Amino acid sequence: MTAAMTATLFQRLSAAAAAATHRRFSLDVSSQLLRTRGYVHGRWVSAPSDFPVLDPATGMEIARVSDCGPEDAKRAVDSAYSAFYEWKQYTAKERSLLLRKWFNLMTQHKDNLARLITFECGKPLKESLGEIAYAASFLEWFSEEARRVYGDVVPPPIKDRRILLLKQPVGVTSVITPWNFPSAMITRKVGAALAAGCTAVLKPAEDTPLSALALAELAEQAGIPAGVFNVVPCSREMAASVGRVLCTDPLVAKISFTGSTATGKMLLKMAADTVKRVSMELGGHAPFIVFDSADVDQAVNGAMASKFRNSGQTCVCSNRFLVQSGVYERFVAKLGAAMDAQLRMGHGSEADTTQGPLINARAAEKVGQQIDDAVSQGAKVLRGGRRLHGSFMEPTLLVDVTADMLCVREETFGPLVPVIRFDTEEEALALANASNVGLAGYFYSQDISQIWRVSEALEVGLVGVNEGLISTAEATFGGVKESGMGREGSKYGVDEYLEVKYVCMGGLNV
Structure with a gap:
């Protein structure tokens, strides 16, 4: 993107476009899906104060939401606890049908739900629509899995006994x-919990509470009983006290968290006192490896899809690009050309935008610091490199990157592509696995033996082979090392919310 193009874009974005986008959103303010109060036991509840939700592209306020505190969180836990004893008595088919209705309503309202995502977190509208489809797919999937929670009948060692293994919901x-x-992080967790017979209390991120509250509205319309799904929105200032209730209350049996590794470690410590079940999807630092045998055009397409989705703000997006010497120059040239041709920055509501803002100024500053650190140590900027208006950051391509640079040692969460040259497969694997986290990893190769070796050797929970977009409801999602514990999605996702009870029936005259 040239300097002239950038200047034109942000003159428009920071003035006329900001006002226009604000007016467009105002058309939806009266929508039934635009909820601004907490949702506890089937009621919309106010708090003594509220907090603003900002459009990260313009900095303009789009709503004010009830700032729930620890007392509200406690009421929500109590509600979920009382509702659990009724909800778990619903048959699997009854729970399945309700989840299916929720899925149908999400699909019916996909345009409004996508618009909420775009204005809350800056995601381009096309991507927001993709997220709604992805989010709804978890409700569809778990509506089906609800009817497949099978126990076991185990052959006994003694003739007059029978051994049963029952699967039962863990609780709140x-x-x-x-x-x-x-939206998707909610349905992936709550869909599985409700399918298993658990009830849930949700604390959404302070930046994006409107999407969560819209899902609560649709859950109510679907007929999900009061107390089964509760939403407690809160500001950054209230987050610690609300989180403490949700992680320490003895009525809570299970915690499911997606976020930073540092926060996950704190929640684990809080959960330890009452020995709660915990599943966590934490930080990632995904390697993207291009071997000499790769189809370079295919690798470039995969890199574009993996890196620049949501402006690089995904936990599974590629962070460290490792390219073998034989294709290094070709890959870098083709990737730079693809960035020029395909990426356009702007407000997410504009039809041709592919790159929205980062979530806030702190996120943009972090990317800028990583670029400055790399350049100070000898890296070269081939594309982008500049911090722009508000929290916008130019998509950036760095070459001559080395393993000791900050962008290789820390997760970026932004549109930065640092490219490292390597010579051997062993060198690539050593670089890829030199991380304390292991969520996703990607590599491109046409050598079937190499594909098997590298797939098995990468220390990650998800592997994309010649593919940059791999998440789906049918497959497991989760990492190794400090990327967390447990798995979401797939048939295994329900197991995270179930206990296995052993029943021994003795003294049988059989």
Whole structure:
């Protein structure tokens, strides 16, 4: 993107476009899906104060939401606890049908739900629509899995006994979700919990509470009983006290969290006192490896899809690009050309925008610091490199990157592509696995033996082979090392919300 193009874009974005986008959103203010109060036991509840939700592209306020506190969180937990004893008595088919209705309503209202995402977190509208489809797919999937929670009949060692293994819901689940996928992170967790027979209390990210509250409205319309799904929105200032209730209350049996590794470690410590079940999807630092045998055009397409989705703000987006010497120059040239041709910055509501803002100024500053650190150590900027208006950051391509630079040692969460040259497969694997986290990893190769070796050797929970977009409701999602514990999605996602009870029936005359 040239300097002239950038100047034109941000003159328009910071003045006329900001006002226009604000007016467009105002058309939806009276929508039934635009809820601004907490949702506890089937009622919309106010708090003594509220907090602003800002459009990260313009900095303009789009709504004010009730700032729930620890007392509200406690009421929500109590509500979920009382509702649990009724909800778990619903048959699997009854729970399945309600989740299916919720899925249908999400699909019916996909345009409004996508618009909320775009204005809350800056995601381009096309991507927001994709997220709603992805989010709804978890409700569809778990509506089906609800009817497949099978126990076991085990052959006994003694003739007059029978051994049964029953699967039962763990109880109240606290759900804490991030801003970057404000709908999908909710349905992936809550869909599984409700399918298993658990109830849930959700604390959404302070940046994106509107999407969560809209889902609560649709859950109510679907007929989900009062207390089964509760939403407690709160500001950054209230987050610690609300989170403490959700992680320490003895009535909570399970915690499901997606967020930073540092926060996850704190929640684990709080959960330890009452030995709660915990599943966590924490930080990632995904390697993207291009071997000499790769189809370079295919690798470039995968890099564009993986890196620049949501402006690089996904937990599974590629962070460290490792390219073998034989294709290094070709890959870098083709990737730079693809960035020039395909990326356009702007407000997410504009039809041709592919790159929205980062979530806030702090996020943009972090990317800028990583670029400055790399350049100070000898890296070269081939594309982008500049911090722009508000929290916008130019998509940036760095070459001559080395393993000791900050952008290789820390997760970026922004549109930065640092490219490292390597010579051997062993060198690539050593670089890829030199991280304390292991969520996703990607590599491109046409050598089937290499594909098997590298797939098995990468220390991650998800592997994309010749593919940059791999998430789906049918497959597991979760990491190794400090990227967390447990798995979401797939048939295994329900297991995170179930206990296995052993029943021994003795003295049988059989």
